[in-house]
Every structure is written in C-alpha cells, then in structure tokens.
Amino acid sequence: MKSYNVDQFKGITVAMYSCYDEKGEVSTEAAKKLARHYASIGVNGLYVGGSSGEGMLQSVEERKQTLEAVMEEVGREMTIIAHVGAPSTRDSVELSKHAEQVGAHAISAVPSIYYRLSPQSVKHHWQQMIDSTSLPFIIYHIPQTTGFQLSKALLTKMAAQDKVIGVKISAESTFELQQFKAAGGEDFLVFNGPDEQYLAGRSIGADGGIGGTYGVMPELFMKIEKCYVEGKMEEARSWQFIVNDLIAELLAFPSLYGACKAILKLRGLDTGEARLPFLPVPEADMGRLESINKKIITYISQAQD
Ligand SMILES: CC(=O)N[C@H](C=O)[C@@H](O)[C@H](O)[C@H](O)CO
Numbered sequence: 317m318k319s320y321n322v323d324q325f326k327g328i329t330v331a332m333y334s335c336y337d338e339k340g341e342v343s344t345e346a347a348k349k350l351a352r353h354y355a356s357i358g359v360n361g362l363y364v365g366g367s368s369g370e371g372m373l374q375s376v377e378e379r380k381q382t383l384e385a386v387m388e389e390v391g392r393e394m395t396i397i398a399h400v401g402a403p404s405t406r407d408s409v410e411l412s413k414h415a416e417q418v419g420a421h422a423i424s425a426v427p428s429i430y431y432r433l434s435p436q437s438v439k440h441h442w443q444q445m446i447d448s449t450s451l452p453f454i455i456y457h458i459p460q461t462t463g464f465q466l467s468k469a470l471l472t473k474m475a476a477q478d479k480v481i482g483v484k485i486s487a488e489s490t491f492e493l494q495q496f497k498a499a500g501g502e503d504f505l506v507f508n509g510p511d512e513q514y515l516a517g518r519s520i521g522a523d524g525g526i527g528g529t530y531g532v533m534p535e536l537f538m539k540i541e542k543c544y545v546e547g548k549m550e551e552a553r554s555w556q557f558i559v560n561d562l563i564a565e566l567l568a569f570p571s572l573y574g575a576c577k578a579i580l581k582l583r584g585l586d587t588g589e590a591r592l593p594f595l596p597v598p599e600a601d602m603g604r605l606e607s608i609n610k611k612i613i614t615y616i617s618q619a620q621d
C-alpha cells in the first residue's frame with residue numbers, strides 16, 4: 317500500500333494550456349483566471365507545465381511563475397500536479413524542489429528529451445527528482461514525442477518505490493495501459509493520456525485521466541466519467557463518440573494547442589497564443605473554429621441537463 321492519499325488524483329485532471337499576455341510573456345493573471353474557471357466547474361485537478369502547458373518551450377523561471385500562480389489561486393481546492401520534466405536533470409530537480417516549496421500535490425516528468433537515452437539514464441534522471449522532495453511522483457509516458465519506450469520491467473522497478481504513485485500513459489495502446497496497471501498493483505495509479513480513448517482506458521484499468529482537450533470541454537469528460545461510474549456504458553460511449561468527433565475537428569488545425577487556446581479566448585478566457593513553433597489559428601479558419609466552439613457549448617449544456 318502507498319503511504320500517500322492516492323484517491324485525490326482520481327477523476328478528471330485538466331492538462332492546463334499555457335498562459336501568456338499579448339506580448340507572449342507568461343501571464344500569471346491569465347493562469348489564475350483559467351485555473352479559477354476550472355475550479356468553478358468542479359474539475360478535480362490540474363496538470364501544470366506538461367505538453368499542453370508548453371513546459372518544454374518555457375524557461376525554468378516561467379514555469380515556476382505559472383505554477384506559483386496556479387497554487388495561489390486554487391492550490392487549496394484542487395489537486396495540482398506539477399510537470400517538472402526538462403531536458404536536463406539539473407533543471408528538473410530545481411523545478412521539483414520549487415514545486416514542493418509552493419505546495420504542489422505531486423510532481424511528474426517525462427524522460428529527458430532529444431538525446432537517445434538508456435533506461436538506466438532515464439531511471440537515474442527520474443530518481444534525482446524523486447529523491448529531491450518528499451512529494452509523490454507520477455511518471456509521464458509519452459513515447460510518440462519523447463522517443464523513449466518505457467518497458468514493463470522499468471515501470472515495475474519504479475512502481476516498487478512508495479513515492480512513485482502512478483503513470484500517465486499517453487501511448488495509444490490500452491494493452492500497455494492494462495499491463496502497467498497490473499505491474500504497478502491495485503493502488504498504483506494509471507492515468508489515461510489519449511483523450512480519444514478515455515472510456516477505453518478507464519474500462520481497462522485507468523483510474524482517471526489527464527488530458528489537454530479536457531481544457532475546452534471538461535464537462536464532457538466529467539459526463540463520461542459519471543456515466544461510467546454509474547454503469548451507463550451505452551451513454552458513456554455516445555458521449556465519448558461526440559468528444560471524438562470534436563477532437564478530430566480540433567486536430568485538423570495547424571496546431572491543436574493553438575486551436576484550443578483560441579476557443580478559450582472566444583469564451584473570454586484569453587491565454588494568449590500558443591508559443592511558436594505552434595502556429596495560431598489562421599484568420600481564414602476562424603469561422604470554422606467559432607462553429608466548433610458553438611457545438612461544444614451546446615453539448616456541454618446537453619450534458620448538464
Ligand atoms: C501530445 C498531447 O498533447 N497529448 C495529450 C496528453 O496526453 C492529449 O491530451 C492529446 O492532446 C489529446 O488526446 C488529443 O490528441
């Protein structure tokens with residue numbers, strides 16, 4: 317049994333999008349407003365500075381500022397996971413210590429990126445972060461972007477530590493998800509990564525999900541979760557299909573993050589543009605984006621009926 321309260325991480329965790337001002341600088345004001353918005357609709361947790369949060373495109377200082385703003389605003393009401401992974405172990409450890417100082421509930425990290433690393437190097441990289449704080453640690457497995465294939469053997473070794481409470485798995489294999497859950501044991505948390513497979517992941521053993529597109533429609537993922545918990549599988553499935561059609565439309569823009577952030581802006585939640593190399597929504601596509609936004613809003617109101 318883990319000595320940490322793992323239940324607080326279950327359910328829907330929004331991977332927060334980056335928050336910038338009109339000049340492209342980190343905006344703590346926008347981060348607070350966005351975090352407050354999620355708290356107000358009853359989202360369980362936030363994942364800060366991950367893929368959707370563009371942590372890899374930000375300086376260590378910018379990442380600290382963002383996390384501090386989120387903690388200040390909602391740290392007492394929501395479960396906050398700080399993504400502290402950076403290419404260098406040094407920066408990752410600095411971010412880990414900072415996350416503990418400001419009261420985050422857990423730290424999480426991808427393997428170091430760019431270099432092709434041995435499993436021993438990745439294990440050591442993660443271990444330095446783990447040993448630098450008393451916070452629980454969540455592995456972030458996203459091989460399609462990092463290139464690192466986390467083996468069941470390494471996962472099992474990591475999960476044996478009390479502090480390693482879970483893995484967020486963004487690989488699209490639900491087989492791998494199930495195998496990781498089995499390897500980690502009953503109270504080892506597995507978070508579904510691909511939003512398109514939330515229900516599939518949940519059905520095969522995931523304890524909850526952490527996702528980027530949740531950010532523009534958390535209510536719909538909360539609805540899928542509710543239907544699943546109540547055993548209404550057909551209804552859960554029909555909501556997942558609705559969500560998937562929306563995600564397919566969002567993926568057709570030059571950048572998914574750019575499109576989602578533009579949707580938030582249409583709703584009065586201005587988080588600035590995604591940072592380059594992520595492209596903004598082309599002017600010519602704004603009409604299409606507006607109609608997707610309207611569709612999402614309609615579904616959200618139906619989900620709440
Ligand atoms: C690479 C990436 O951003 N992955 C996210 C987290 O796993 C997902 O939430 C996706 O954004 C989502 O599933 C859309 O494909």
Ligand SMILES: CC(=O)C(=O)O
Pocket residue numbers: 331363365366367368369484509526527528
């Ligand atoms: C964790 C995740 O889904 C993201 O960072 O986008």
